[in-house]
Amino acid sequence: AAIEKGNFDHFMLKEIHEQPQTIRDSLRGRLLAEQGTITLSGLDKIENQLREANRIVIVACGTSWHAGLVGEYLIEELCRLNVEVEYASEYRYRNPIVSPKDVIIAISQSGETADTLVALENAKQQGATIFGIVNVVGSSIARISHAGAYTHAGPEIGVASTKAFTAQLAVLQLIALKLAEIRGTISRELFGVLLSELNEVPDKVQWILDNQVNHIQNIARQYKDARDFLYLGRGYNFPIALEGALKLKEISYIHAEGYPAAEMKHGPIALVDEMLPVVFVATKDAYHEKIVSNIQEIIARKGKVVAVVSEGDDTVTGLAETVMVVPRAHEIVAPLLAVIPLQLLAYYIGVERGLDVDKPRNLAKSVTVE
């Protein structure tokens, strides 16, 4: 049957609103919070390779590459295992060093991205183990992988990826937690805490959709004529800053740049003036004090600060021009929440500018040629 937009103006908006359900679908049957277990049959298949792996290499493009960056932080922190994240297009051509002890994690919504596919074929030939995190069942990347985990986000029609991204993050969370359990690098207690945190994500995403949409629409009206945007974040929220900037670029054609918040001093700060909206991904985490001082630095230069904050964060709320609120959560699952307001902001700015958000110019849903 043809996929319909239902009551939504665009597929992108529909897919944003589907996320409580699609994240639940990604976790279903895998995360059993009450029993305190994670089951991922794909990981079991390559358990020996994972035990012996020297490192994990994550290969992807676009939004999927941003999910990979979150995966790097997760796996390094929880599993104490070396992780590298590669753009498939670079990895495939630069004659990378691949060993049979490498586990390659491919991330792809479509499972058909040409650069990712060929990068994997090359690594497979050199003996690496390939694990696919793919949305489209039976796609080329799913087929050439030794094992994998489908994201179960359902068909994504909007060219700008939203629900496929959060499904990728959910699966990466499961992988990092399961692998930490296999490798014995996580305490029972933390494992239990993170399982229930992850289990609560769908309801928290629903809270954002129920409480922030109108407000974000107003923010979009206020900032729709900006020429540039800067997106800043630290730690787990750094890739979310990149993803927020990418969404805005794709949908609104406004130039946007994502940066690690501290790195802004090495360049982007030169752009800050009263015309520049700076979006901070500033949920409560170990970096919070640091990001507050980054916010102060932007305000001192008259930049307009828009911040994604955790509920009850009076400090950043007091400093910023406006805030988008997400429920409090452990920093490890926070990216799954923080990205939602940024998807909505990009969507509504695109709509305010009268653009075809489901089919942005020059972009393809799946890049199957080089």
Ligand code: G6P
């Ligand atoms: C295109 C799409 C993006 C996507 C990227 C990677 O650029 O427009 O939304 O993130 O390809 O696609 P994949 O299907 O491999 O995740």
